[in-house]
Amino acid sequence: MEELRAGVEDVALVDHHAHGVVPGELDRAGFESLLTESDAPIPGWMTQFDSPLGFAVRRWCAPVLGLEPHASPEEYLAARVSLGVAEVSRRLLAASGAGRFLVDTGLGGGIAELAEASGKPVHEVVRLESVLEDVGRSGVSAAELPARFQEELSRRTAFAVGIKSIIAYRFGFGFDPRPPGSAEVVRAAGSWLRDGAPRVADPVLLRFALWAGVERGLPLQLHAGFGDPDLDLHRCDPLLLTGFLREVAPRGVDVLLLHCYPFHRNAAYLAQVFPHVHFDVGLAINHTGARATAVLAESLELAPFAKVLYSSDAWGLPELHHLGARLWRRGMTEVLSRHVDSGEWALDDALRVARMIGRDNAERVYGLGPGRC
Template sequence: MEEAEELSDLAQIRLPPRYSIKDVESSFYLFPSQDEESSSIRRVLDCAGGRIIKTEGTKLIMRGNQMIDLSHYSVVDGHCHPFLPERERGELDQLLNLSTIPIPRLHSENIILYRKVMMELARVLGCPLRLDEILRRRREEYARPAEYIGRLFEEAKIDTLLLDTGYPRPPIPLEEFRRLVRCRVRCIYRLEPLISRLFQSAPPFDELLERYEEALESAVRDKGHVGFKSVIAYGFGLRIQRVEEGSAREAYERLRDEGVLTLPLRRKSPRAVRDEKTLRNYLVCRGIEKSIDLDVPFQIHTGIGDSPYIDLREANPLHLFDVIRDEELGKAKIVLVHAGYPYVEEAGFLANNYPNVYIDLSEMIPFIGPGMREKILQLLYMSPTTKILYGSDGYNIPEIFWISAIWGKQALSEALQELVESGAIDEDYAYKAGRLILWENAVRLYKLPPVGL
């Protein structure tokens, strides 16, 4: 910073007391404004990660690094999945996109998320930024999985994971996963595996309902799950309607009598597909009612998911309008998983207008990469900061959990910094909002122990 000291006669540097040129936005005033002097200050700011915003006569306004820095905050990852190293299948480039269709390496290695992961891994592993060398070093380090995962999770300050254990199948032993990650783990109970098991045994309708509700109650009261989740958007979309018990019974009995309960949708007749949609709508609504009884949140998949199984046209969170405005179902604490991406502003509107609608950021973080800042801002246009919850949708590999926290905190910092610069909020509130989104909202909503800061 010697160059900055040499320029002291040329520039007034306005800094809050606890900041330096390395970590703040600053305005530099040149007296007089000369090309040579501007060039010198530009070099100083370039060293600090800065850039020119604009010039106003003799005033050269430049920006250094962001003031808001949430990197030291812990996170509660509100939506993710267990994994084991021995279950890892395929190359890293194939595990960093959401498609179940193999993506040619020409394209998969040129997704920005993949490039970011490789760049950050090179930093952590202390190796050159060459893909072959990074992958070789990763294999070496991952041979000691608990140590490698611990290193990544510690850097990202991952405090608690809320696991959707409905994926992968077959399920991963939770005690084994807990030993591997060495952080706090709680579980979310997914409805669909339970429904599939009941369809396989095909009991009479009354018995199916009894076993369904007993399993949901036991998941919370006996097994400590902190919420429910549905992925009805896969296959049936989010246009969930209230169904009378008699209609659900008739639909179930037709499917059962025809022996098609467990057939894939593509092999069912159009009438059987309609019957299954009727039945699943009924069961999801019963699940929402049970979440109200047990006072736990109900997560529901919205927006992006695994291609080609998700029809984004039917996954817009606005399709949940009938559920959200229902006099009884509207009492549930509904969490819109994945922020409804790409329908992010719609999700923000729902969180603004309906007291019990919350937004989970997972999968949007990290999979839209450099677009995260913009989409977080779109949520903040309307959604209360008390209703937005950090998540990663981490699965299969530890790097998704890690890069989500690292890059997600950076994107959130940048979004909040923009609100500070615009005069919408002050710096103190920006840090408060960061804490709310990264962990405090999850602790409150899911009734978790305090986060170890």
């Protein structure tokens, strides 16, 4: 157990899907709002500290800030204020042991700040819908939009390591898996632009952006499963992507299903049967807290280990970057030690799998070799 724990701790994780940190100070309401996926005000009769994630913050983040484990919310927030946001970020990001971060900039920037606070390489993942919405607000005509979008996508991804779509949020996965026709895209663009190019939710435009991302050839991340309340969870089951995954297979593009809870077993099946499909359980690791080990164990039941990646999906709070790593390391140690102790696995194999999931698979998929700074 100790040798396995030490080996897991030694992995310089590649956090293949994360976001930036909030640069300013937060009051209690602001802090607690980032401990939930809900966008509604927190009722006065409850606190987000009384949640699996809230308990995990008090257990695992408090010692990093110089407090005893399970410090009260008041003590924890007071320590944050005393240390200052820059020091809090520095400590928690360092404690994560992450060696690289791949940042989805669709929520706004974060690359420079995360790189400075962590001292580690940070790479961009470009969100397709954000690019399309920017083009739509630029004064483009419906006829011009397809070419202008592809030009802008090429420009924005020149140094990116991947592309992401949130079609799960905007429509769900029950879309026509084939690329839309040109005339169809122009008609949909005309309606959208006449409405002032709001948040893109038209399934034709979403499919157009998605297939433009496939043609770009970079690894394609797709949010699946649990997330913000503006999605319909039953439409975010990755099994609904089966037709699309078949269409993409000949293109040589890797598809990475993000988070996937509570459909992580379905994602594991897809990773098992499609060579180009990979997945993680990132968001669920933080939000399940003490039960994260069970989610990790379920994610490793079926899929080849070369198809599973680590991510935190941390956004806003550096606590989430740290917790994603801490709960992953703890969970992997517990799951793998059971296999080793039972005689099902050799210790060397368990350590190799931990390195694959924590670092090696992401380095292969995203081309993050030693020469990539």
